[in-house]
Amino acid sequence: MDPAVFSTRLAPPIFDGTSYQVWAVKMEAYLDGNDLWEDVDDLWEAVEHEYEVSPLPNNPTVAQMKLHKERRQRKSKAKASLFAAVTSTIFTRIMTMKTAHEIWNFLKGEYEGDERIKGMRMINLIREFEMQKMKESETIKDYSDRLLAIANKVRLLGTNFDDSE
Template identity: 70%
Template sequence: MSFTAVAPPVFDGINYQVWAVRMEAYFDANDLWETVEQVYEVPTLSDNPTVVQIKNHKEKKQRTSKAKATLFAAVSPTIFYRIMTLKIAKEIWDFLKGEYEGNERIKGMQVLNLIREFELQKMKESETIKEYSNKLLSIVNNVRLLGTDFSDSRIVQKILVTIPEKFETTISSLENSKDLSSITLAELLNALQA
């Protein structure tokens, strides 16, 4: 099965940043990102074009059509009605970005809310390390998608402080064998899962 047979992710108005990252990867894998990223000019053919010029013209025209069709297929019907009159992929992409990415103030508020959510997390006795770390990483990755740095060392500290007492022996043995201030997230998770 070719990659183009895989449907693009559909955007329904929620989690724009995640959708945009997935769409950029989708366009890139299908060699269409250039048509979305910039105004992609399809030059008109001269009166007496060569075979190569005709081929290039047809290819560029086809790429612009594919990019536009992909964006139309990658949005919910409600959003489609808002973009259907736009003519080129870059216009569509820029419209969606302007509508759903939000301005700096909105992004700042989203980051604050996510950091608050991160700070309030505490591992439950019934949770596994994998479940807890996945929950934390999900929050952190959303913060990062909004353009804010969030270090892995901060996640390590959060896990060390909020895991239940049943992990005390594991943490003690880690303290004896490693410097906990420089342990990587992967090392900590592997040790706690073992």
Template identity: 60%
Template sequence: MEGESSFSVVAPPVFDGEDYQVWAVRMEAFLDACDLWEAVEEDYEVPPLPGNPTMAQIKTHKEKKTKKSKVKNCLFAAVSPTIFSKIMSLGSAKAIWDFLKNEYKGDERIRGMKVLNLVREFEMQHMKESETVKMYVERLSGIANKVRILGAELTDNRIVQKILVSLPERYEATIASLENTKDLSKISLAELVSALQAQEQRRMMRQEGTTEGALQAKWQQNSGDKNKKWKGKKGAAGSSENAATESNSNTSSKGGKYSPCQYCGRKNHPHYKCWRKPDMRCRKCKKLGHAEIICKEKETQQQEAQSVAALSGLQAQEHFDPETNYCYWDDSGEALPDFVDGPEAQPTTPYVQKKRKLSTDDDHGN
């Protein structure tokens, strides 16, 4: 009784209107395991109890009545709500079973059409690149089982032939080896599948080894790049330290002044930035002891260049007239025309902008 009660906990297969043949086989096995298939197959009537029944008669009557109720309840629970609405008015389990069989199994003509459709589907199958041998064989076997349930025959030998002609190119070596060592017309489905799976496992192991080698090479390359970067950073340690020192100095200068410079005594710069370091060579005068920016020779040369430029500009713009003791010049810097002889001579008006009388200090450059 404990075994029966624990087994009855398993729910029956549910029929939703598709694949009746599969559901019928599973449902029959379920009812038989529950000791209820007899009530469907025989469709017996439970006679009433006689007067003064014995205990055995009462027990037998109760068991038969309980079985009929249980099998009817199982059939109601094993169909979808749509199908339940069609069978809920039927009185016995036998009537329910026959209705489902006539409604969904169909006659010979309909079953023949279903077989043709399944065989066509079987012939169109090809193994996909992403599939394994096991997945492909299970797909073909599922179609073959549906054909067999409909009453047609689809042998394992036919499945073997289908597998051999529909495998991808990567299995050609295995097929050629089987052709040379075995009779393919007599090879079993299990033997073929085992040989193909062995070849598939070897190929996957090689791919894993290749992938592992590629990952290791990539890891080594990345490690080498990191070492190069570390060496570069280590080589630039001096400049980094200087930059860090400068940054720290700048940071400290924000809060206060620098300590007195050991070269010039000033406090507005760190000693390593001093322009008067003894070992510093000027790029202008090539002398030691100062930087180019404070070179006195450079300042002298700049002043001389400015004086020459000012003098040349004045010479280009001024013109002295010794007769009138006046000097004329043009603000635009253009050359003035020659003067006309005579004390009353004046420069041509468009070019003369201003005039001034030279003093005795300016006369003749004295």
């Protein structure tokens, strides 16, 4: 690996059990962009798709050995990245899981919440958005940023929240 690339490598976003949707977007981008500084392409693929790495056949070709090694590395690095991206408390809950796909699905199920919980969060955020008033000491940019932050939280929950609103 080029030392210049290594020195600019970003640390994964750390998940502490709050703001799951924000962390998930950041983590997906981190894993998807990981091929910029790793020998293994697209770690996100190992998280998103569960797949088995087939054992090598007798007398494998060089290409088969290379593909086998890359697929094993991709799965291992994706799992290690997820382990590195959570606090110690959350790590103890996922440390026995065997695949990055299993870890991701557990975190999603545990912290994203079911449709009813997401719906309640969305209703509360829309209510909060509608009740916003500009403070006298606030600039238009600050007020706009506050509204946009709420709108983006609604979007992260999977709701189409048009900019015109």
